[in-house]
Amino acid sequence: MTAHTPGRPAFRPGPPAARRPLPQDPSPQPCRPGASPERGELVRPLTRRQIDDRMEELGELYTHTSSSEPGLLGASDADRCTAFRQRLAGHVRRPGFELLVAEAVGSSGARALTACAYGFPLRGAGPWWQGLHEWLPENLFRAAALGRLFAIADIMVERRVRTQDQSREWNLAGRLQRRLLGDHTDALGVTLVDRGDADAYQALLAWGWRCVPAGTRGTALLASRRLLVLR
Template sequence: MTAQPEQRQQRKPRAGEPSTMDAVRFRRVSRWLAQGLGGELADLYIDSRGASAAEEYRGRSRLDFLNRLTGDIRRPGFAMVIAETDDLVGCAFGFPVGRDGFWWLGFEGALPQSIEQLTVSGGVFAITDLLVRPHPQDRDVVRRLQEGLLSDHQASLGATLVDPDDHPTLASLRSWGWLDVGEVWRPAGPTMFRALVFPLGERTAARLTGLAREARTRWPG
């Protein structure tokens, strides 16, 4: 998952002037269309990382992204929402987290009870990538992408795993309302990821009360 962390001042449209968001269209994309958009999505991935990261990781990261996209497209329940004007502005995709809790395999310590309950009830959706090209209202684009993807699947909690060294992405997710909840160790490597969740709606946020405070204590950076 990658995003541009830079914060921007958003200019409000003058009276009678159309909002920037009016020009952005959001639509759901089938797995077959997602396959056909692979090249454009990879360009979006590189652009969303910013100029310096694009130069440093253009070859390897582009290939890694395409491999990850191909794997996710094959998963049951795969879904994607894109934002576009004349070109792609952003996209979010992922798949439902199984009720068996396999997604959380390798979680360090005890999984918070509220998250476990939401998982068992089928209310968690894994957003494996959330991309946004630098845009005057990119925060609004991100909000509509992630909330739309969760709402479409009647999920009340988004979940994702991030490389702990990917500081720009972690900073962006936190600024968009995601919460650190722990560490997940995967057997291949072994590799450690930071687990983050995004509560959709006030009721879900209330169920996760205390996680944000605990996260700031455990990971202040």
């Protein structure tokens, strides 16, 4: 994100007799460098055509912000990018799919992609996301049958967003996930996180997600992952 530092206010000193000593601040507060993501980055949705046009850029963002997936350990960035783009291309076709990007606007007006999040509603009558129906507790299975689950499949943000100011209202990941769920007020957000990805798990907890015990059906299929929910 581009830091926006306010310039010094211009002033002209008066004659010596008119000058007064400036009051001293008894407790100066330390200033954090840079602007908050809410001021510095614009969050907006992309249409499916825009996603197609920016697929390469989205793939580069993914390789820059994500850790290696368990099935792709040792894979090159190109291989990881290709796997992500194939996965995203499949998700885009789901009914109700939504994708948001965050962009930093430079001094020239050019926009740089800094973050992305996307998801889709889960419907009991439709295809399930990564075998999730085999792992849901009974109460969430009923919610899915009623169309009240929204899967947030990925949140791609820089490491500073995952580790700094996680609980702030203006945290970029928090803004993205709230915006995705904003049009689904009756829905519960759900996501899966690899058990070996401690950084992602701790960040999700800080952003308001809660871990849910697995259901009894087919839990061994997804034993390497945790199910989290967000209201």
